[in-house]
Amino acid sequence: MRVLRGKTAIITGAGRGIGRAIALALVRDGAWVCVNDVRRELAESVVREIAKEGGESFSFIGDVTDEEAVGCLVQECVQQWGHVDILVANAGIAQVKPALELTVQDWKHMLEVNVLGVVLCNVAAAKQMIRQGSGGKIINACSIAGQQGFDMLSHYSASKFAVRGWTQAFAKEVASYGITVNAYCPGIVDTDMWKQIDEEFSRINKKAGGETFREYAARALLGRPETPEDVAKLVRFLAGPEGDFITGQSIVVDGGIVFV
DSSP states (O other): OOTTTTOEEEETTTTSHHHHHHHHHHHHTTOEEEEEESOHHHHHHHHHHHHHTTOOEEEEEOOTTOHHHHHHHHHHHHHHHSOOOEEEEOOOOOOOOOGGGOOHHHHHHHHIIIIIHHHHHHHHHHHHHHHHTSOEEEEEEOOGGGTSOOTTOHHHHHHHHHHHHHHHHHHHHHGGGTEEEEEEEEOSBOSHHHHHHHHHHHHHHTOOTTHHHHHHHTTOTTSSOBOHHHHHHHHHHHHSGGGTTOOSOEEEESSSSOOO
């Protein structure tokens, strides 16, 4: 059942990994999707995948930390389809580094992408949704590291705790406009980002490649690594009508690693 038929969705960081899986999932539910990424070749590759499935999408190349670019992202969606119904603020970065070695630049880059990027996209999308007067869905990328701090990922954890707090606060401010704001908290997902994390842990801990990923993934009670599609299923639920009465929540989808 194509429960999102006629709805439009903006997905940031949608060129690969979790963002790509979310884009494909929402298209399969009938949504028209704007695929945002900073890398043109990745975004356009996902647009081609969507076209092969008979879906409708377009790519928008832009940095979520650039307020002007974010405004253009929302307006491009409006020009294409007339409205914005769903925003998935998925773009994010990670870095493995001991807290005592973090530089000011490390902190600035992490918070600019993972926090400011989410905030700018949320505000721009919400303003458009308010102008439309028909409500909307805002869904943010959090993490189990936003529920429990992880060593060697201190600034990443801090950024995700910030997203969780923002999600709660912003939900309260826009609820009267019929806009829900929620977040998804993945665990150890088999993506390029986790390959990068694994490589960085391997250098620090002098472990073989893949060992850290396997160790962390083994913590899941359900006995397997998480896939991007596992996360996309939750986002589909929140974006669709069955998620209409959920707001201000940061929902863990990790196979049973962190309990909150």
